Amino acid sequence: MQKLTKEIQDTAKKLLEENKVDLVVGFAKGSLPLRSTPYFARTAEQAEELVWNQFCENNLANYLKKREEKVAVVAKGCDIRAIVALIKENQINRDNLYIIGVTCQGMIDRNKADELVNGKEILETETNGEEIVLKGKDLEQKAKVEELLYDTCTRCAYGNPVIYDELIGEEQPAKEPNFEDIEKFEALSAEERAQYLAKEMEKCIRCYACRNACPMCYCDTCFVDESTPQWISKRANSAKDNLIFQGVRVFHQLGRCADCGACERACPMGINLSLLTRKGVKDVKETYGYEAGLNPDDKPVLSDFETDDPQPFLMKE
């Protein structure tokens, strides 16, 4: 990881010194254990603050929309999928963007680490290759990094960036997308599914961290914020309305969601949001053989029409 950090810093410094870009968006060391934080380097000196580790969980594509200046971004596979999707939607100008692609083995889920140490406070971590040591007062817990990764990361097949101007890190072995979690959910009865979703939605506090962390959510005014008409209640204690909020968000993401899990990572209440987004990702893949943000040259699937497109929604089951 230190090697990757050094390579990222050197690349960023060079780009800034040679005035190829005005800004490098990457990560710096966070203020808490298991955290890195988005960072904006505008000088070579600031570029030395850039880091790369398994705590770089945010999707930085979020910070690239409608930028006027020339920007470089330190981006992992899922960030780049979102970037590709945003280029197609004219939110990012590819000509002004330099992509420092970083191959990715997955990011560590803070909640899984907290669960592992059973309520004790993690104050420090030490990573030795495939192992991480979580340290605190009366605490020294070893764990395999692999076991602490975000579920979205363990199921991700795109650790290798699909586009980049420069690639950092070793190539990751090819993987197939895995939708076991969704298949399991689909196998439940309609009643069980409704019950599960109601329980999840009861936790929602409508802070909109999910929506705001999502690179693909950029409507000028989100439908939940409309007041004329008011589509849904503003009350957070209405699980039904919370589900409408999430449901509409997922529908709006069909064929666009890069399956990065940023929504779920941002949720302070631990709601299983990727269950909904990934159901959309799976359905679009099965119906149209399309996954968002993989091919810079095709059209977003739901913005395109072929006469032989499957139209299962027109048929009776």
Added chain:
Amino acid sequence: MIINKSEIAGLLDNLVKEYRVYAPVQKDGIVTFEQINEGTQAKPGATSKKPPKEILFPQSEELFNYQVDSQGLRMEDKIDDTKSVAFGVRPCDAKSMMLLDNVFHNDEYEDVYYTTRRKNTLIISVGCNQPASTCFCTSVGSSPFDTDGSDVLLTDIGDSYLAEAITEQGKEFLCKLNLPASDDQAKTKAEETKKQAQLTSEVDTTGIKEKLDDMFDHPYWESLYEKCLGCGACTYLCPTCHCFDIADEAKDCAGCRVRNWDSCMFPLFTLHGSGHNPRTSGKERWRQRAMHKFNYFVERYNASACVGCGRCIKNCPVNLDIRQVIADIKAQDTGSEVS
């Protein structure tokens, strides 16, 4: 007085018969304050993800219902005067309630919804033996065993809690419980526990109000908000944030006026009916948040609107740390330094 930990559940069972009892409850790994029906549901000593301010100032509350029919207009106020007990509140959260009292009950205004709940709610706090690394209450005028805002303060001394009445109501409440008196040994243990509760996180907040007096147009705000996503996790999980929005939910001739928490981080916050918004970007919104907490509130009520609970630090999706913001503000050059 002494409360044995093994008797807490039974004690709460008795309270439930007389009061509406709120306590920290753990569900799916997340602790929140909820109304309990039996004592075993409570997890005293756990810090809740969402602060207990919602007991007095719910995230969404119906203020009144209205209906228009052939008889004319009818309105029904929804004032809640149920006798309640909030058990297991953290001292920082109890302190926040005292700060909120200033907002909802002052010389110019009394919010009857809040004050009625407040008058009818006893706050039983549990001091913090082991403050978290994100706690910085001592930097903002509080401490792990602060009694401000509590009616009773419990100190965890191992197998039992030492209970101290802080207010007259607290005293009456404890008397009714018929608890054994605390002996010298328990009192000494409690004193030691209080002394041992050390915070590892400190922020120098001295003079921040005066510093901010000169910072409204400072370039610092241009960079502060850059990584902020503009969500409401920090404000909704803050025990002292109290901005709200009023919405009418009506159908035909009947409706309800609802008060919902609002957040200065949202683009809709202070959006005028004309479409104009004095706080157009994250820059103005973050400035509002910092100013409200450490300048405007101090000016009005002589205390910062931050109790150092650390929830905004732990829960920010992008790790924007308020302690760093305070340190950065202190380090800015405002051109009017008096050394």
